Amino acid sequence: MLASSASRVGTLAVVGILALAGCSQETPRAVAVLDTPLPDIATSVLEQRGTIVQSTPVEGLDPAIADKLGEARTIVYRSVSAYDGQASEVASTVYRPRGDAPAGGWPVISYGHPTTGLGQDCGPSLSPDLRGYAPTLAAIAEAGFVVTMTDFQGLGWPGEHPYLEPRTAGFNMIDAVRAARNQYPDTSDKWMAVGGSQGGQASWAANEYSADYGSGLNLVGSVSTSPAVDITGFAEGARDETLTGAQTAFMPLIIDGLSVVHPDLEQNDYLRGAAAGELTGLTSCALPDTEKAALSTQLDASQVQPASDEATDRLTEWLTEASLPQRRAPAPMLVINGSDDELILPAWVSKAVDAGCRIGDRIVHREMAGQGHADADAGDEMYQWMLERFSGKDAPNECP
Known part of the structure; x- marks a missing residue:
């Protein structure tokens, strides 16, 4: 999965990452209509998104990881439960790069982790190694990004976890960026959603809801690996x-x-x-x-x-109701899955990609031969695609 390959970020992202341009937008072609609205959310709740409730340094961090970072913090921030429109509090971990921010601020990656469990004790932020994801986040920070990984609502902090409810998870990823920017004012508004499995569904949803729920931020693209997108086949x-x-x-x-x-x-x-x-x-x-x-x-x-x-x-x-797509994604998408995935079947991912193409999404889809659910990896192509989105290069679109 993403954790197995993220160390390549350091070799690819460090070149040219500090001179960032805006994300170009293509004129959408005539497409089918699919536009799930935002839930009813009170103005007072919307105004609090990303507000920091608690912020503490990460304790017990591996010295080898700590040496790569400027700072590592555990943050509790305000977000929204999409299924009822109510305010929520969510835990996350934020790694800041060493040194001074570049002109325009540090770019941000919001990272969505795969399934860890459903209990409050399953939040990655509760352990210094982030349930094994600390090296991945450290590699991203070392490459010049502020990286934030939300636990998702109900994990790591009191609340109920609506597992695979995509809008809530997408909102959590978006608001984690807001919280990171509140913690570090020298952070850019340019960000990317990246995730695997449960986090792959969340990063896709974050893209779809970035234009309205994510207002005030500049999403340049999303990467979804082994995403739990169309899950109707479970029934x-x-x-x-x-x-x-x-x-x-x-x-x-x-x-x-x-x-x-x-x-x-x-x-x-x-x-x-x-x-x-x-x-x-x-x-x-x-x-x-x-x-x-x-x-x-x-x-x-x-x-x-x-x-x-x-x-x-x-x-x-x-x-x-829990499947994607639900609306057109404003930013380009990279979708990666394995041909041998026995959890989220390749046909399910292809069905979601085809539906996204029909409503006007800009998608590059890679089904990797011989790879499964946990090891799907498009290699250097993924990191090159990420770099190009941050640099403002026009996104390829492989939809028919």
Whole structure:
């Protein structure tokens, strides 16, 4: 995934990154209409987005990582729960580069992490190594970016985690940039959303909602690796008991996340056996990874099969609401996934990309042969694409 390849940022991004130009915009062609509106959000809530509630230095940081940074802080900032329009508080980690900011300020990367779990104890900001993502963020900061990684709502700070609810996750990524700029006034308004898996869905959503919810910031592009974009196939697969082992293991998390957005969801319509009885262990981060993996092996397709056709229909509706695209993305997109991904199937990603192309998105899509969900990596092409977006070069568009 992104963590396996982000060290290349240092070799590519350091050249020319400090002379940044504006992001060019293309005139959109005639396209289909798809425009999910913003939720109703009070003006007072909108005005507080990105406001810092708490800011503390990161303690216990590996000296080898600390030496690469100007500063590392854990920040709690205000954001919005998209499913109810209410204010929320979200934790994030921010790394600042060494030295003085370039003219125009440090460019920003908002990084969306893959699934860590659903409990408050699953927030990366709670551990100095960010659950393994500290080296990735350090490489990005060393290359000349302020980098911020949101925990997402409900992880690392009190609140409920609406797992795979894309608008909330996208809002969290956008507001993490606002918070980073409030913490470091020498930060540019130019930023990019980058993420993998759950974070890949979030970075795509952040792009889609950047024009209105992200007003005041200048998004130059988004990168989504193994993105959980069109996830409606989980409903049909659960009904027909055709889910892969990886998908079966994720169904308890999907159902638990949906219950936050849809409190009328009846858990016993979708989970039984170990999938229901071990739900806390499967979704929290209290257990070691080896024990969680052992719990997952107890699951089978019958334990996550909807109890009726009506339950399947409701699940399909809810997953459709949580799928992308939902509206045209203002900034260009790079989408990367593996041909051997058994969690988010390649056909699902291609379906979302095709839908994005139909509504006028500017997309480069790379399906990497022989790669899976956690190791999808487009190599140097990804970092070159990122550099070109920050430099203001016209974005390629490979949509038909």
